[in-house]
Every structure is written in structure tokens, then in C-alpha cells.
Amino acid sequence: MISLYEASNLLATIRAHHGDAQISETDVRMFAAELMPSLTVDEARRAIVEYYSTARDRWCGAGDINSLVRAHRAKMRPSEAQIGRECEARGLEGDAAWLYRRNRMLGHAPDEAARLTAGARDPLALPPARPKRRREGGGFIGSLGLGDVVG
Incomplete structure (x- = not known):
């Protein structure tokens, strides 16, 4: 998970490509919330560089970073x-x-x-069952017996 400080640095990098537009705290929080949780800062930086390596007419967003990182991870995965x-x-x-x-x-x-x-142990084995807790007291009725309730 990327911290707010790291997200603000990434967003500043993006904004530098567009005339150093100002960044608010709300912008940073929204940007950080939209990034996928498993993303690292290095992966995000590489994605921003890759995004702006070709001429683009729009800003790089969190969705662009996420899709570029997913594509890069898919290439690295073995067949x-x-x-x-x-x-x-x-x-x-x-x-x-x-x-x-x-x-x-x-x-x-x-x-x-x-x-x-x-x-690893057997990956398909079920974990042992935990014992159930024993309840104290008589439940919602308390210490009343059946004779006290009915009769």
C-alpha cells in the first residue's frame, strides 16, 4: 500500500508534465485510494514513465497506472x-x-x-476444528427452569 506521502510524490510527477498544476490534499487522497493495494512505488514510477514516453493528450490517472502495472506483471509471469x-x-x-x-x-x-x-503441509487438508466455547449461565431466561416458566 502506497502512503499518502508517496502518492503525493507520484501525483506531483504527473502534474509536472502538465505545467506543475497545484495539488490539494483531496487530490492526493483520491489518487491514493484509486491505486491498487499491491502496487509498489517503483512499479508506479515505471508506469508513469512508460505512459509519458509516448505523446499523450490527456493526464495519466490511477487507472492508467494500474493497467500498465497489471500488463507488466502479466509479462513477467511464467507460462x-x-x-x-x-x-x-x-x-x-x-x-x-x-x-x-x-x-x-x-x-x-x-x-x-x-x-x-x-x-508446506498438505495444501488441501482442512485445518483442525476449534472447540466451541461453553456458555455460562442459562441464556436469555437466566437461571429460571422450565417449571418456573410454564407453571
């Missing part, structure tokens, strides 16, 4: 065939291959994905 070859090379099958594939698609490096897969 299904590449992940399959990595699983074969590591001897992963079944649930371990599924967990490795999931970690790779989440953006982890091959070594980190293998480490996470090796250290």
Missing part, C-alpha cells in the same frame, strides 16, 4: 509450459506441483516457490 518444465525438473507431482504452480503464479521466484512448497 504454463515453463512451470510444467520446472515441476518436471524438480520432480514435483500432484498436490506439490499444484502448490508450486500457485506460488509461481503469485510471483514467487522458482527457488522461493520450491522452498514454500517443500515447507
